[in-house]
Amino acid sequence: MRVIRNQKVKARRHHICGGCMDRIFKNTIHTITVCEDGGRVFTCRTCRFCDAVLRDSNIEEYGEGELREESYEIRKGMPECQTS
Numbered sequence: 001m002r003v004i005r006n007q008k009v010k011a012r013r014h015h016i017c018g019g020c021m022d023r024i025f026k027n028t029i030h031t032i033t034v035c036e037d038g039g040r041v042f043t044c045r046t047c048r049f050c051d052a053v054l055r056d057s058n059i060e061e062y063g064e065g066e067l068r069e070e071s072y073e074i075r076k077g078m079p080e081c082q083t084s
């Protein structure tokens, strides 16, 4: 798998985070990753919590929603960011 693009962007509309399956709200800074694997191109968006999970771990590949637990652990440490 090859990463074609990996950059921070501001959401122009709502998206779903590929790591925790939670919402990425409009105007939120998040990461967009475009990967190419055997000729197929994937686009994945991750919220800043999942970004933190990925930054602090050795996880390189994950399935949809697989970062949810770790992502929520990080959220707990940021009370102002908790989702209701």
Ligand SMILES: [Zn+2]
Binding pocket: 017, 018, 019, 020, 021, 022, 046, 047, 048, 049, 050, 051, 071
């Ligand atoms: Zn996430």
